Amino acid sequence: MKPVSSPVSESDLGPRLAATASAIERLLERLLGTAPAEGEIARPERLVAAMRHGALAGGKRLRPFLTVETAGFFGVPREQALRAGAAVELLHCYSLVHDDLPAMDDDDLRRGRPTVHKAFDEATAILAGDALLTLAFDVLADPATHESGAVRAALVRALARASGLGGMVGGQMFDLAAEGRFEEARGALGEAEIRRLQAMKTGALLAASVEIGARLGGADAAALAALDAYGRALGATFQIADDILDVEADAAQMGKATAKDAEKGKATLIGALGLDGAKRERDRLSEAAVAALAGFGPEAEVLRAAARFAAQRKS
């Protein structure tokens, strides 16, 4: 399938993000209903409530936005793209629920609301995370997401690789090790190790969000490779920008305690490159993301705008 043209200026980004976020919210509402789906026996109310607390908390819905926009320029029907985007978001939300747990990052608040284990309890939060993770794969494998079983299976693999032991979960493990949690892993990380950690912890899923959109659209190998380079550079941009915001923003602007990363001994590139070096690296990566899309036309303008937004955002 060849990209179809739908030029977008950078100023359209905000409304487009908001429109996708709202469509994703509605779809997640439907997927997280209390009535059992076909093949299910019953859905415990408390578990559904905890999953909804963890998944319907709003947020920018950046990952589904990337999936939907990438799918869109291959002409994928919007309903399919939204379903795949919702699956990526379910997976993202599961990771937040588990990362917030007392045994992990021990966070009481997320986006100004109690985390799932605070609003419910620890056992419920563990199970809600497990169920969100499982639902993500169920949604991708559902025939409503794409007519081809081979494409659906490829989506499942893309998400599993980005999220499992060699992706997001593995990145979280490296992150805990970098905090000095385990005997064998003391000592500060070098720049290369921090880049690897961040590529796994946040980059892999952002790249997968783009990849899933491209695979829905039947992208060829060259387009997949270019979009993969874009996704990874975007993920790295996003992470450094986040680390810089953590240092710079005041508590009110971010809606959470700041400089928390430093307190917790989280590994960031600011330590390795200094604040100015980190800003240059953020801008370099954002430009690399834009450059990776050189082979595409105006239909990729919204993805280019997203890469610029990732570097410039203030919250």
Add this chain to the structure above:
Amino acid sequence: MKPVSSPVSESDLGPRLAATASAIERLLERLLGTAPAEGEIARPERLVAAMRHGALAGGKRLRPFLTVETAGFFGVPREQALRAGAAVELLHCYSLVHDDLPAMDDDDLRRGRPTVHKAFDEATAILAGDALLTLAFDVLADPATHESGAVRAALVRALARASGLGGMVGGQMFDLAAEGRFEEARGALGEAEIRRLQAMKTGALLAASVEIGARLGGADAAALAALDAYGRALGATFQIADDILDVEADAAQMGKATAKDAEKGKATLIGALGLDGAKRERDRLSEAAVAALAGFGPEAEVLRAAARFAAQRKS
């Protein structure tokens, strides 16, 4: 695809179980290597070690056995059947790792060895469970598991439905509620609620083990329905037999503290039916499982033997 004949007598069950268990162990060894798979960035050693601790602990490997035997009588190549079986086992192992956590059942020992959070730590156990769950879906969606993408996607859905909020995870949630964990859920369960809880917590995955073997083999709707009835009756047989063993066996024979269910206030059918009533129900369910296979010939003899074994096992 029509079932192919391969008659098996009941006395063959032990060696066949052992042969499949050993093949599954070898395959899990390979899947849980330290080298990153294609599309992965790196695998943290400690995480891999924890996953191996949770998944290579031996056991009967009953679920993959059901997958492999069901697939076998449809003539599915053994390597494909073993991969699907390994995925089911990975999912089973994830559920044990998370169920053992301090916030859940708080168990220190499993099959006589320290549980994952005791051998490692709580954060590592949560992540190891997450990664085992994710890997299960990755293995099913891999083209090496079946040549048809539609079949692979159907396997993913079968496993997701059995394990998610309307299956195993939901069952664990009902179980915690039955223990009186949450304010809103006090009070003893009735017989129907206990049956539903057990159908979700253990029955759904056993039924899915059979379903996945049947779907690998291209079973038609009638065969799928018969095998589903078999799988659900087998799962219920297995659970009641387990509850009876918990009451009757001495600590040495079971390799774990007994009557633990009663101490913890776990809901079992023994409370509702009495010990003799539970034994009659166990035997009735085992016969119902055998009866569900009436439309199959001698090729289903090993599944019939498994249903008898589930009722008669002593450990």
